Structure formats: C-alpha cells, structure tokens
Amino acid sequence: MELSKVWEPIQIGSMTLPNRIMMGSMHVGFEKLQNGVARLATFYAERANGEAGLIVTGGAAVHPEGGMGNEYCNVYQDEDIEKLRLITKEVHQANGKIALQLFHAGRYAYKEATGLDPVAPSPLQAPINRWKPRELRAEEIEATIQCFADGAVRAKKAGFDAVEIMGSEGYLINQFLSPVTNKREDEWGGDFLRRARFGIEVAKRVRQAVGLDYPIIYRMSGLDLMPDSTTMEETLQFAKMLEEAGVDALNVGIGWHESQVPTIGMMVPRGAYVWVAQQVKQIVNIPVIASNRINDMRQAETILYEEYSDMVSMARPFLADPYIVQKSKEGRFNEVNTCIACNQACLDHIFDGKVASCLVNPLVGREAEWRLVPAENGKKVAVIGAGPAGLEAARVLAERGHQVVIMEAKKQIGGQLNYARQVPGKEEFNETLRYYQTELARLGVEIRLGTLAEAEALIEEGFAEVVVATGVIPRRPEIPGVELGHVKGYDAVFEKRAKVGRQVVIVGAGGIACDLSHLLMHDETISPKAAEYLQEYRILDGRAVQQLQQRKRKISMLRRGKHVGSGLGKTTRWAVLANLKRRGVEMLTQIEYSRIAEEGVYFIQNGEERMIPADTVIVAAGATPNNSLYHALLNRLPVHLIGGAKEAGELDAKRAILEGATVGRAI
Template structure:
C-alpha cells in the first residue's frame, strides 16, 4: 500500500520536512534523572533515525513559575542554550529535525514540586491541583509574553529547527482564552478579543524574536471539553487571528487534563477528533495538524488524502515503536508495534512522577539501559508460557541470536491478553498479539501450542536455559458454599464456557472484575453487581483511565457494593455478606469469582527439585499487583541476561 500523501515532503519557511509525520510533544520525565540530558538525547535520536518528519519535545518552561515540575525541560536561562545543544546535535546527526515546545503550566503547576505559587489569569483552582493560583498582574502578563519570546530565541540558538507555542490542553495560554478560567476585567480578559490577546501577543513576540526565516508552530485547543468554555465559533475566530500573527502551522489539541471526557485512552475510537482539525483547516490557509488516537500510518495517509489537514501528529505511537515511519515506508505494517492507548506506562507514570515508558515497548525511555546486543554464545532457550512475559522473553532472546522454543498449553498465544482484547473498548490488544505473532515468526521462534509440559519432557532436558512464564491461577476465596454449581471463574466467563443468565454477581472489584462486568454487559446480561471488601473499585487501574472505567460502569448501571466485612456463605445461587454488622444477601443466576490471583509455579518447583535452574517471571513469580506492563518488562530484562 502506497502512502503518497503521508510521505510527501513539506517546506515550512527554511525547513524542509521529508514527510508529513510529526512526533507530537510528550513529557517523558527523563530530564530529571542522573545523566538526564544523555537519556533524553538517546530517546530522541532513536526516533529521528527512522525518518520521522519532525519531533516536538516535551514542554520546556519559559520561566520558573511555568514549570510542570523538577524534571521538565527549561528554556528560561542562557545556560539552557548550551544544555540542549548535545540533544539537537544528536538528532541532526541522525538526519532528523526537532522543535522545542515553549511551555507554561499556569494553574496546572504544583507548588510542592516547584516551590513557587502557580499563576493563572484568575485565582481559580483547578480540580486536579491542590493549589489556588495567583492571578498574574498586568506587568507579569507582559513579562510572560517576553519570556516566551526569549525562550524562542534561546531555542533557535540551541539548534532547534523550530518552536511550538503550547496553547492547548488547559495550560496557561489556554487558560487565558477560556471564559471558565479567565475572569479578568482588564486588557487581558472579559471579551473574547481580550481573552485571546495574550496568545496573539506571544505569537507576535516569538516571531519577532526568531526572525522571518524560522518556523513557528502553535498548538491551539480545538475542543476544550470543559462546560462553558470556548465555543466552536470562537475557536475558528481564534485560529484566523493566530494566522495573522505570523505563525506557520496550527497543531490542534483536544481536551484539558481536567476534562471528564476521555480523549486519548483506548476506549476512544481511532481518529475520533480528526473532524475538529479539519473544520479549523477550512477556515485558514495555514497547514493544520490533526492529532489524538491516530496510531496507524495507513489511517494517517487516508486523513491527508482528504486534502484538509496537512500534517499528522502521533505522539505515543513513537513510544510503542520508534521505527513506525520507517516500517510504514517499507510496507512492513504488520511489524509495527502499535500503540494501544492503555496509558499504563506513559501518562500513568508521569502523573506518578516517574519517567514515561511504554507497556508494549519497555525499551522506551530506557534507551541507555535496555540495549539489545547479540549474545556471546547462542543457546537453546525454552520459554514455558506464551503470555505477555513469555512472548517478550522469546522475542528478545531470539533477536539476540538464541534458538528459542515457546510452549503453551492453550491454543493461542497471549495468555490473559486474550481476555482483555474481547472487553469493549480494549480491542487494541489484538494489535499487540498480532505484533508478537509476526515477530516470533520472523525471528524463527519455534512456537508449540496445545502442549502441556511435564518435568521429564525431552524439551526440558535439551534446553540450556529455561524461562518459566506460566502466569497465574485465579484465587478461590474461602467462602462457605463456594463450590456451588452456580459459582464460576472469570476465566469461564471470558472463554465462554458457561452461560450466566440475566442476573450476575461478581465477587471482586479490581480490574479483572470490572472487565468481566463490561464484557457481560456487552453480551446482554441485564443485572450485574460487583461485591468486594474494599470501598475503592477498579483498583490497580491507572489514574488516567480508572475514572473512565468507573464512569462507564455507572453508565451501564452496574451496581457496586463495597465495604463488605465478611462473606457469610453462598447457598445455591445466593450470596450472603455483612456490611456494618448487618446481613445482606443477593440472589443471582450466576456468581463469578474475580477475587485475586495466585502464582502458577508448580512446574518450576518440580524442575528445581531435579536440579534444573529455572528463571521465573511474570505471574508465575508474583501474582499480586501483576499487570501486562510489569510482565513484558520482566521478559525484556530476563532475556537480555542470557
């Protein structure tokens, strides 16, 4: 399949892009680590190496109050010019282009991290921040405009090929534009014209600071998804006014961090917000960028062929696969490690103050640590279990030159990922399974399915190294009557082994229990009740998606009963329990157990008794707190040690 539109060059002032792909801005948190500049440089170099059109960095604070935290890029000191030259030099050595994003967090800045009161147009606290911001004075507004301009000048001197002004996602500039956060009555607030004045003056000042030969991108909010915020008509007017200031490209962002509408999780359909950028593009003559939930180069090409937007921004897809553009150029689409928009290792890490990585690609953000080198001597490696840990261990071991055999008693690879893929809104896991299936075939891994190994099997005797990744077994809680015929495991639900009827009780309230509830609702089950001892449901799910899961459960009228002190018994298909000392019972057609997991390492114990060294990873090693992110990471690390 040709990608004529996506691979078309584009000139922006003095900058020639080799294609229409932007690696969108992401804060990855590497800057604050030891040797942070080196780590960040290697991160960007790898993505520049494989024909990315242009990279946009994570936000670089234009002044001290604008920083998102201690591990953010900065561009407000003259020393920052020399600090970032190794990064721009490294990207250029790989044949790449890179733009610096000029950033101010506004009321999203945390005083606990910066030591400074956050600032904003008005002293209105964000619902996702504990701090009440201080309203900028007129003089401080003027100074902040100059801070953006000086940051742009420094970026140019540091070797960046362009700058992008961050005016989206609810950060400071966006806060000035919105009537929800800007309640000023001076020259910088009130009417729409005054609310957008801050952004226009910044754009003009940046253009003056960098000259006529230097590209300036502006990331504008195309849709705030905040009640009472900027209207569609105002957004179009804003875009037209920005064009007059001399910016070269409008990059359209969607939603604020405090929005209660999902915008980038896997539950959001692919290309869901492209129409927003297309509508803006019809009102301006500038190149407009579409973004959000575009993770397949073929989709990107189709968007561009329509002739509205001129560029496509993909951010997290470059975490999942640094070679995404090169593989697309080569027509190797099945080899792309597709971003599944799970948020578990990228956004969830960032909001927990950890460096970003990627569930499906644990090498992301660890380029200086998880290097893949050929093995000194090829070995026969036996991997038992084809769940996420076993799949990654097999892939890495084979890529290093080992002869790998992968065994699983199931009929297909993937382990519990095969449950996730059939949950409504989680179909992207099909892509991960496709990626591994293709990689194992290309690397010559001998995959043997429908095979259960015993400790005396010839494959075990013949192996130089054994990796056990047999996963978990569901935990059966100690409840009187739990062996009732009406009681089944969540595995039975996902594997379709038993009909549940219209009224189901699920014992458990974690991620698997929630997935089972949504799966059953999608199959037409009328009444579902989740029971658990804890009061917090969907625990274990990352904070960027947990709220959306709970919201979906409520929308689908799934009952959630927490705070259970004891389960009295299960009698037939009725479960009885105590809350605050009072007994309650619920009658159901089926009771589903989704109350935790136990390690499945019995084979490892038998082999170790026979004197064989076995490396246990994934759920076979620790069931508590296990997820695909941890399992794939362990597979990646283990296979590098052989």
C-alpha cells in the first residue's frame, strides 16, 4: 500500500510536524530506576530517531497529591525544569519534537505512592483504588488550575515543544466533567456547564500562562464508557468550548481505567474507536487526533484518507518498534515488530508498580545497556526449538554476526504461539510470527523444520554453543481414568489431532484453559455473517438460524485452586473471564478430583461428590520443562537453557522472549 497522507506535514498552533503520527503518552516508570531521567531521555530519543512526528511524555504531575510519587514524573517545582531539560535536549538532538503531558490523577492517585490523600471533585472512591478521596474545596480548585498553568510554563522553560493537558481516562479533569464523579452543587458541579468549567478554566489559564504562540493539545475523553456519564452531545459541546478556550488540537481518548468495556486489549478490533474522533472532527476547526488500537501505518493512512481524524496517535506500537514510522516510510512493513496489544509487559507492569517493557521487544527500558554489539568472534550456534524464546535468541545471535541454525521438531515455527493465535481475539500473534519469519530470512538464519535435535549429532556437526529452547511437555495429573480414550491433552486440541464433542470438561482453569474455552465456544457457533446470509437468501428462517446459533457446546472448567485465569494479565483477566461467563462457560474452583469415567468427571466440592457429563475431557493442568537435551549436552558443549525448557509457565511468551534476548546478547 502506498502511504501519502501520513507524510503530509501538519500545523498544531505555531508548531509544524513533519508527519501525522504521534507517539501517545504512556507511563513507563523508568524514573524509579537508577539514572531514571537519562533512561527516559534515551527512550524518547530512540523514538525520535525512528521519525515519530511528535512524542508526548507520560503524565507529569502538576501537584504532589495528583502524581505517582516518583521523581522526574513531576512538573510542580522549579527544580523539575533542569531534570526535564535532559529529555528535550536528547530528543531535539535526534531531530524530534516532544510535548509534556500535564497530569493530575485525582481519585486515581495512590496514597501509597504520594503519601497524601487523593482528591476529587466529590468524595467518591474509585473501585481501582483502596483510598477514598477527599473533596476539593473551592480555593483548592483555583490553586489546582493554577498548578496546571505553572506546570505548562515550566515545560516551556524546559524546552518542550508543546504541552498536552490530560483530560481523559477518568483522571481529575475528566472526574469534574462527568456526573458519575462530580456530585457538587456549587459553581464547579451540577449542570453540564458547571461540570465543564474546571477543564475549560485549565485550558484558558494554560493559554494565558504560555502565550498565544505556544502549542497546547488537550487530551479529551471522547467516550467515558461509564454508565450515566457524559453524553455524546455534551462531549461535542465540550470540544467546541475547548477550541474557543484556545486549545490548538484535540486528542480523543477512550474509556476510563475502571470502565467495564475493553478499549486497548487484543480483543478490541483495530481502529474500533476512530469514529469518535470523526464526530469531534466534524464540529471543530482545529486538528483532531484519533487513538486506541491503531498499530499499523497502513491502517493510519486509511484513517487519515477517510478523514476520521487529522492525526493518528500510537502509543504502545512505539514500545514494540521505535522505528515503525521509518520502516513503513521505506516500505519495510514486514520488518515492523507489531504491537499485539497483549498489555502483559506494559500496562500490567505499571498497574503492578513495576517498570514498563514490551513482550515482543524487551529492549524497552534497556535501550542504553542493551544496544547490540557485534560478536568479537562469530560462532556457529544451534538454537533448538522455534518457539518465542528460540526465535528471539536466533534473531539476536544472527544480528550480532553469529552463524545460526535453528532446529524445530514440528513442521512450523512458533511453538505455543501457534496455540495462542488460533484463539478469537488473539489473532495479533500472527504479526509476531510474521516478524520473526521476516527477520530470520533477512539475517540468513538456517531453519530446519521437522528436525529432532540429538546431542551426538550437534557435537558431530561442530556447533560451538547450543541454546536449548525446547519448550514444555503437557502435564498429565494422577486422576483415575485419565488414560481413557475421550481424555485429550490441550496440545492435541490446539493441533487439531483430537475431535472435541458437545459436552466438554476441562481439567484446569488457568490461562490455557481460558484460551481453550474461548476457542471451543467460538469454533462451533454459526457466525453472524453466515446467519445474515442464510436469512437474506431465505435458505433458513430466523427461527431455524436461532436454533443453529443455540447449539453451543457446554464447557466446564475445574480447578483445585481458588482462582480462574491465574496467569492472565491484570488488565485483561477481567475481560476474558467476563466474556467466558457471557458465553455460558461454567467455572468451578476449590474442588478435589475423584475420577474420570466414560460418562463424565466426578469431583468433590463442599464435601459432596458431583459429576459433570462429558463426551470430551481436556487436560490443561500445567506442564513440565522439556529439558532432556540440555542435560545430555551438559559438560560436553557450552549450552544455555531458556524459555519453557528452563521453567514451565503458561504460554509465558514475555519471559521466553526476554530470555531469548538475554542469551542472544551473552554468547
């Protein structure tokens, strides 16, 4: 696809951008680490080198009580200016442009981090925070507005090319606008105009403080996705008011952190929310920026061409590949390491208080110390296993100049990624496999499929070192009847070596069991398109189609432990489980298995024996490391053990790729 719209320069106030791709704001948490601001500077400069049109930083707190409690995430003191100047200096040296996001978390601020009580328009506790906020007094509201203005002045002095006011995602400004969180009856709450006043006053005060020629972007909430919150009519009216207040561009955000609708997870279709930006664009005359689940420059081109927005914001795609813009500009689309929206190393890490990285690109946060250094002596290295650990190890080793041969027992690369990519809503894993296929071909890695590696053969062929990434062996628990013919392993189901009936019991309720349930429920249901076709051409009437759609499998997941879906990411687990419950999957925990019989599975729950009928029983009860080759090579060749072969985890691609990247740099 020929790209043209994305390369058109665009004006935001007095600032001219070379293209229409913005790296959206992300909290990455590097400030917690040693030399935190230097890490941030290197991180942003790398994205500037990759030709991002504009970079927006993670939120910088305008007031201590609204921040993250970390150094360098702040812009509320004059001493913050010098610290932040290192970031702008490095980005400008890379010919990039960068905006500082002015941030106040409101009731989302954690007292554990700030040491202060969170504040909000009304004293209503957020379900994602164990601390109840106190209500801001009128004089404190005025002071907070001034904090935004003062923060903008400091950003300007620190050399930032623009500021972005954070008014979306359920943070403080958004809390004032929404009737869900603003129950005030004074001049700062009540009807829409009074609820809107805080955000508008912030925009006006910032404009007044920085002058007419300094660009201001406003991150507004296009959809709160909260019951009884701001209406679309009010949202569009607010957009017009922001334009009149002197804002230069509107960046349209989607959803609150507490909303029960997925907005950026893998299960969300690409570009699902760009229509919201289009509605805003139709009523304002300033640039409008679309965001959420946009991870391909060709997709961005279509969004711009069809006039959904004037710019496109990509955040996590710049974690996955800092050079996504540059590679796409050169037509190297297959070389892009695409963001798969898994959330596992970015959002999940941040919400767990860790530093952000990226499942498909563990270089994130390690840019300085992990720069690839050519190998002093090129070696002939065998990588055994072409799952995510082996693929990344082979890629890095070859990039550094080693002669790499990768051997895989199966007929295709990917390992257990080939399981994940079958699951509806997880198709993005296809992009990861496409990336590795492209990279291994580009780097001249020899791939031997259908090859079972043996220690003697590896020694005879003269390999200098061996990386063992042979994955896992599915575990068969000791349950009477587990050897019966209708009992299948999860691997046999994913690999389509086992026929699955209508009444299914899954032994296990972890991440793999959840994936299996989703796959099997979706697998046999007639698609909406097929249903529409059958009715439109009168092949079947509506009732007959409905009967077909209702012929769903009955699936039950059983677990000895307490929790279903353990191992799933913190930010996506709730959505996965809600989807399974909506589809009628039964989840039973804290049970003891009695036996598996031809008619079903017997188990004890709350002291009583029960039986669930099953024509198919699938065992998804964990795995053990497949490490026999490692032990056969030990003390005979330099050998390295990584991924599932080192430690059996549930489809833990994050750890696998990280270990592959690490060993690839160590040899």
